Amino acid sequence: MELRHLRYFVKVASELHFGRAAEALGISQPPLSQQIRLLETELGVQLFERSSRKVRLTTAGRLFLEEAKATLAQADHAVRVTRRAATGEVGELSIGLSASTLYVEMVADAISTFHHQHPDVHLIFKELSIDAQRDAVENGGLDLGFVRSRAKPILPESVTSTCLITDRMYVAMRKGHRLSACAGPVDVAELAGEPMVHYPYDREGFLDDLRKLFGSIGHRPRLVQETHEMSTLLGLVSAGFGISILPGSLRRLEVDTLHYRELSGETALSSMWLLHRSEGASATALRFIDLLRPADQIATRAA
Structure with a gap:
């Protein structure tokens, strides 16, 4: 699992629409759908309920969304701290x-x-x-x-x-x-x-x-x-x-x-x-x- 998979998931979860999420991420829809399925396979759970008319999060998906957001926030914080340390602002x-x-x-x-x-x-x-x-x-x-x-x-x-x-x-x-x-x-x-x-x-x-x-x-x-x-x-x-x-x-x-x-x-x-x-x-x-x-x-x- 990579951070980009979490970012893909969070974007789809916020849009609840694969097309709009793909456009916001700057990729096409088929690869996005494929990456989400690979994530679900790796986790062994279904994150989204999909139909021809709508997409919604499963119970597991809602719980995973909170953890994914926290993980991404921590990763972003680590990057900021590292960059500030490199310029002498922290440490x-x-x-x-x-x-x-x-x-x-x-x-x-x-x-x-x-x-x-x-x-x-x-x-x-x-x-x-x-x-x-x-x-x-x-x-x-x-x-x-x-x-x-x-x-x-x-x-x-x-x-x-x-x-x-x-x-x-x-x-x-x-x-x-x-x-x-x-x-x-x-x-x-x-x-x-x-x-x-x-x-x-x-x-x-x-x-x-x-x-x-x-x-x-x-x-x-x-x-x-x-x-x-x-x-x-x-x-x-x-x-x-x-x-x-x-x-x-x-x-x-x-x-x-x-x-x-x-x-x-x-x-x-x-x-x-x-x-x-x-x-x-x-x-x-x-x-x-x-x-x-x-x-x-x-x-x-x-x-």
């Missing part, structure tokens, strides 16, 4: 995140716009390290990734990176800290020996950038506490447990007892990179990428 989009990704205005706006424009696409977010995102994008476990690193991430040929924005680094400290009296940029040398609360940043990414920053003055950052929750990190800094160095985008997390100061120097920078497959990216992923507009400017304290 899933898996996105890897770093701790500060959602606080980058460009990324947050793209997610909001995409969700509004494509409500039938299920967005899946996973906070992962650079290593994990790189591997997942390469093997298809992620469609897109967002990672933090001043330098361009080291990637296999199958994965492409695009720099979306470059932030200044900022120092978060408790109000009343010795460095909180000023609002201008602070030199990293003034932070030497300061206890620091830090997020478990990727060694290849932000944490490595942090170590290089202090290495430029012949010091190592004094990391006294690591926390996996950004809210806990800011809470500890707010409680005076230590300072923290963060990408500028995280200043959106405002706490009344915190004070932020920009870090001075050419190396006090942090970039957000978009990762995606070099070839074979899904139509859904490409639709999302189109919403991102890389900026060639450094986000300063005025941003």
Whole structure:
């Protein structure tokens, strides 16, 4: 049994006239009659009562009509869904995140716009390290990734990176800290020996950038506490447990007892990179990428 047999049957059942049904289907009447008889033979039931004057459905035919309509509707739905999936309008989009990704205005706006424009696409977010995102994008476990690193991430040929924005680094400290009296940029040398609360940043990414920053003055950052929750990190800094160095985008997390100061120097920078497959990216992923507009400017304290 093929879908065309069901379409033939439904048309005859709606017209209750083989001639009119054949004309509507764009075929001649004899082949239509033959196809209906073959359908009845396959089902082992009579679907129509035929006479020289009229055609009407049997009881079995009336029941079969409802099922045939439902089957055709489901088949049409499957075709529509498949076509929409091929153009990126439905399905899933898996996105890897770093701790500060959602606080980058460009990324947050793209997610909001995409969700509004494509409500039938299920967005899946996973906070992962650079290593994990790189591997997942390469093997298809992620469609897109967002990672933090001043330098361009080291990637296999199958994965492409695009720099979306470059932030200044900022120092978060408790109000009343010795460095909180000023609002201008602070030199990293003034932070030497300061206890620091830090997020478990990727060694290849932000944490490595942090170590290089202090290495430029012949010091190592004094990391006294690591926390996996950004809210806990800011809470500890707010409680005076230590300072923290963060990408500028995280200043959106405002706490009344915190004070932020920009870090001075050419190396006090942090970039957000978009990762995606070099070839074979899904139509859904490409639709999302189109919403991102890389900026060639450094986000300063005025941003």
